[in-house]
Amino acid sequence: MHPEQGSPYDVIIIGAGFAGLYGVHRAARAGLRVLGLEAGESVGGTWFWNRYPGARCDVESVDYSYSFDEDLQQSWTWTERFAAQPEILSYIDHVADRFDLKQRYRFGQRVTAAHFDDSTSTWTLGTEAGDEYRSRFVVFATGCLSAPIKPNLPGVETFAGEELFTAQWPEEGVPMTGKRVGVIGTGSSGIQVSPIIAREARELTVFQRSPNFSVPVPNRPWTEADQQEIRATYRQRREKSYYAPAATPHAGLQTKAVELSAAEREEAMEDRWNGGGVLFNKVFPDQNSDLTANEFVRDFAVAKIRAKIDDQTVADDLIPTDHPIGTKRICTDSGYYEMFNRPNVSLVNLRREAIEEVTPTGVRTANRFIELDTLVYATGFDAMTGALLRIDIRGAQDARLGDTWADGPVTYLGFGIPGFPNMFSINSVGTPSVMANMVLHSEQQLDWVLALVEHCRAQGIQRAEVHAEAAEKWTDHLMEVAEGTLFVKANSWYMGANVEGKKRVFMPYIGGFGNYRRYCDEERDGGYPNFELTA
Numbered sequence: 389m390h391p392e393q394g395s396p397y398d399v400i401i402i403g404a405g406f407a408g409l410y411g412v413h414r415a416a417r418a419g420l421r422v423l424g425l426e427a428g429e430s431v432g433g434t435w436f437w438n439r440y441p442g443a444r445c446d447v448e449s450v451d452y453s454y455s456f457d458e459d460l461q462q463s464w465t466w467t468e469r470f471a472a473q474p475e476i477l478s479y480i481d482h483v484a485d486r487f488d489l490k491q492r493y494r495f496g497q498r499v500t501a502a503h504f505d506d507s508t509s510t511w512t513l514g515t516e517a518g519d520e521y522r523s524r525f526v527v528f529a530t531g532c533l534s535a536p537i538k539p540n541l542p543g544v545e546t547f548a549g550e551e552l553f554t555a556q557w558p559e560e561g562v563p564m565t566g567k568r569v570g571v572i573g574t575g576s577s578g579i580q581v582s583p584i585i586a587r588e589a590r591e592l593t594v595f596q597r598s599p600n601f602s603v604p605v606p607n608r609p610w611t612e613a614d615q616q617e618i619r620a621t622y623r624q625r626r627e628k629s630y631y632a633p634a635a636t637p638h639a640g641l642q643t644k645a646v647e648l649s650a651a652e653r654e655e656a657m658e659d660r661w662n663g664g665g666v667l668f669n670k671v672f673p674d675q676n677s678d679l680t681a682n683e684f685v686r687d688f689a690v691a692k693i694r695a696k697i698d699d700q701t702v703a704d705d706l707i708p709t710d711h712p713i714g715t716k717r718i719c720t721d722s723g724y725y726e727m728f729n730r731p732n733v734s735l736v737n738l739r740r741e742a743i744e745e746v747t748p749t750g751v752r753t754a755n756r757f758i759e760l761d762t763l764v765y766a767t768g769f770d771a772m773t774g775a776l777l778r779i780d781i782r783g784a785q786d787a788r789l790g791d792t793w794a795d796g797p798v799t800y801l802g803f804g805i806p807g808f809p810n811m812f813s814i815n816s817v818g819t820p821s822v823m824a825n826m827v828l829h830s831e832q833q834l835d836w837v838l839a840l841v842e843h844c845r846a847q848g849i850q851r852a853e854v855h856a857e858a859a860e861k862w863t864d865h866l867m868e869v870a871e872g873t874l875f876v877k878a879n880s881w882y883m884g885a886n887v888e889g890k891k892r893v894f895m896p897y898i899g900g901f902g903n904y905r906r907y908c909d910e911e912r913d914g915g916y917p918n919f920e921l922t923a
């Protein structure tokens with residue numbers, strides 16, 4: 389290790405995505421001695437890594453952007469209703485330059501170890517490059533979906549063709565013309581990338597283990613009139629979002645599906661389907677808790693999907709039957725189902741014919757051998773806990789986070805973990821995060837954590853640690869809220885079900901961003917009653 393000289397930082401923030409970047413800005417503005425560490429070579433986080441063609445956000449661009457600076461908000465112009473990855477990345481880059489944040493970061497520094505020193509109440513962080521940094525507080529803004537998984541298929545290392553990951557797509561892009569391409573995985577990433585590949589490739593084979601529901605993204609350029617309207621009403625838009633269930637200004641219907649007439653339900657679903665993005669998951673207030681309400685939504689979606697596909701036997705394979713609609717993340721696509729009408733695209737249903745092995749030249753299933761030049765893995769992430777647990781994190785008395793969380797993750801409001809003083813995790817287990825607009829969520833998270841850091845500095849507090857009972861209570865509450873919904877019925881990544889051996893617990897807080905925010909406000913305004921603050 390090469391320890392950095394000098395006194396420890398007040399706070400080190402790991403990650404240069406939406407959360408980390410805002411945190412570094414917010415901390416610097418508060419006069420804290422702050423350092424950012426980032427594994428990538430530049431800013432962007434999720435949007436730095438996930439450069440696959442077709443990557444696009446499912447929250448409207450004007451909402452999925454920072455609100456902390458009115459000049460920034462008024463001066464940036466989003467070109468499309470749902471922004472694509474290059475535009476989001478250039479926005480993040482613009483923010484980093486505008487607030488001069490890159491100079492506060494060390495890039496290419498993947499943190500591999502974080503150890504707390506009981507005697508000095510400081511953290512020492514070690515990186516893959518062999519460098520070492522010390523800080524009073526550490527903030528893990530390491531992302532919810534940032535630890536990609538490569539499936540453990542027989543022969544997977546032998547493939548001699550081109551191997552690509554949606555989560556680590558080459559910056560320079562990859563030509564697909566004339567190639568025989570296989571895509572493994574039909575979650576949001578696979579569903580977005582496949583139609584683009586299909587347009588170029590000689591042949592595309594989609595390997596599907598579980599189908600997902602997808603809603604078409606009704607993208608369009610913002611017009612000049614839209615731009616003016618957005619600028620004039622931005623503040624109100626944000627005010628509506630700050631305590632809204634999903635941190636966007638869109639409120640769902642208040643009337644339960646079961647209390648509406650068939651015609652009213654149909655109209656509401658048509659409206660939300662056309663609205664696109666993740667909104668279709670929130671047509672009715674009882675849709676995610678009542679199976680009858682959920683069935684209305686499901687039947688509507690199934691009819692829409694069937695209408696797009698010529699061959700109804702292919703449609704049978706593409707329509708999920710194993711989970712209530714929305715209990716796995718609803719995907720958003722541009723021509724996914726229609727793609728299966730193309731002569732160069734075929735679907736392999738792995739439930740009927742599992743992959744037996746990957747060979748140097750292709751994939752062998754139970755029924756056939758498919759020759760491939762390129763194999764794309766869109767196989768998901770060790771969500772929410774993966775990025776933290778891939779780091780050797782040791783808290784007070786050398787306790788390992790992996791051991792502490794062996795029976796499932798325990799946090800208080802997502803931020804605090806008992807036994808891990810002066811450490812905060814952001815957008816973590818126990819927060820609405822993935823269920824909400826991540827950008828406003830990230831602002832809320834960093835505002836809260838850095839207010840606590842500032843409080844500690846002002847009061848001469850050297851050690852802040854959450855009480856174990858508070859974390860247990862919050863974790864129980866989290867599960868209790870989830871158990872009142874249909875979400876616990878699906879084998880989703882929300883439940884940790886996509887990772888072998890991972891404890892099955894519902895990880896996000898499903899009680900809504902506004903409610904969650906009120907809990908956080910109460911803790912802060914009450915002087916942090918659930919934290920042990922030691923001078």
Ligand code: N01
Pocket residue numbers: 444445446447533539540541572573574575576577578580595596597598717719720738766767768769822881886
């Ligand atoms: O990952 P996923 P993702 N053999 O876990 C399959 C966000 N996001 O990267 O379901 C064969 O959803 C796996 O099959 P199964 C969004 O929150 C948003 O697509 O485990 N298949 C599944 O089909 C999203 O939910 C956007 O049976 C294997 C797929 O791989 C989250 O990120 C865009 C396999 C993984 O799907 C994750 O999405 C992209 C194996 N061994 C991402 N292992 C937007 O639109 C795994 N699979 C904003």
